[in-house]
Amino acid sequence: MIRVGIIGGAGYTAGELIRLLLNHPEAEIIFINSGSNAGNKITDVHEGLYGETDLVFTDELPLEEIDVLFFCTAHGDTKKFMESHNLPEGLKVIDLSMDYRIKSDDHDFIYGLPELNRRATCKSQHVANPGCFATCIQLGLLPLAKNQLLKGDIIVNAITGSTGAGVKPGATSHFSWRNNNLSVYKAFEHQHVPEIKQSLKQLQPDFDSEIDFIPYRGDFPRGIFCTIVVKSDKPVDELTNMYKEYYEKDSFTHVVEKNIDLKQVVNTNKCLIHLEKHGNKLLIISCIDNLLKGASGQAVHNMNLLFNLEETIGLKLKPSAF
DSSP states (O other), X not given: OEEEEEESOSSHHHHHHHHHHHTOTTEEEEEEEOGGGTTSBHHHHOGGGTTTOOOBXXXXXXXXXXXXXXXXXXXXXXXXXXHHOOOOTTOEEEEOSSTTXXXXXXXXXXXXXXXXXXXXXXXXXXXXXXXXXXXXXXXXHHXXXXXXXXXXXXXXXXXXXXXXXXXXXXXXXXXXXXXXXXXXXXXXXXXXXXXXXXXXXXXXXXXXXXEEEEEEEOSSSSOEEEEEEEEOOSOHHHHHHHHHHHTTTOSSEEEOSSOOOGGGTTTSSOEEEEEEEETTEEEEEEXXXXXXIIIIHHHHHHHHHHTTOOTTTTOXXXXXXX
């Protein structure tokens, strides 16, 4: 069994991670650290887990007792922890924050997008889990980068559910504001753009185009629906075959011939991609569940790779029928 520790256990991503790990046949949760909830039952916070666990939050860190440590912490906190603690030799780390997503000589974290870095992840000790928007957008673009076809600016519009704002209520996340509403935020300046560019340059070193990304706040709880427009003279059949070839060995990313909708991926670890041609414009539609494929599901996928398990274990989740 893989012995698991979690730091930062009270948020939405932590709740999904705990749910997945409780039902993972090869994992055992040893501790869930949360200073503000120490002594409370996990179900006091994650009420959907009633009947599934009797675990309680702790403020202790028995790092010697685990094989892998997940960070579900605020951005900046993982780096502070890594710099102030001596972790046991051989302890694997999966960070769901953005602290180590950008490659640097200052750390050895692998960028954990399996569809891009599966082999490197299997051999690594430290994994930086990708951002949710970044995952959805990159999966829509990687096959083009692999074939050196990204030659002009990229137009991206993507809408995310309210869980993407985190569990702590804010002016733009409470129900009375979010319901029946739509708004733009961080236009052209979203924090996930650098990691997207990094991945595209990994496959297409001469990529230097702009990514004009407009993110939207949606009035639904979970999911990301993304549209991408690039210029291409290639016929859609050739491009579709290119995408299918790129993802033919990937368990969770699927190229779909007909148009897609968000409900097909919510509560799953899937990414669905659909392509259309309109003149010389290629429309790429990509959608994921932001809490699963965009966060905790991908983190468990990375755990499976780190420990040489079949990559779909614990992640064969099905969408709702409605």
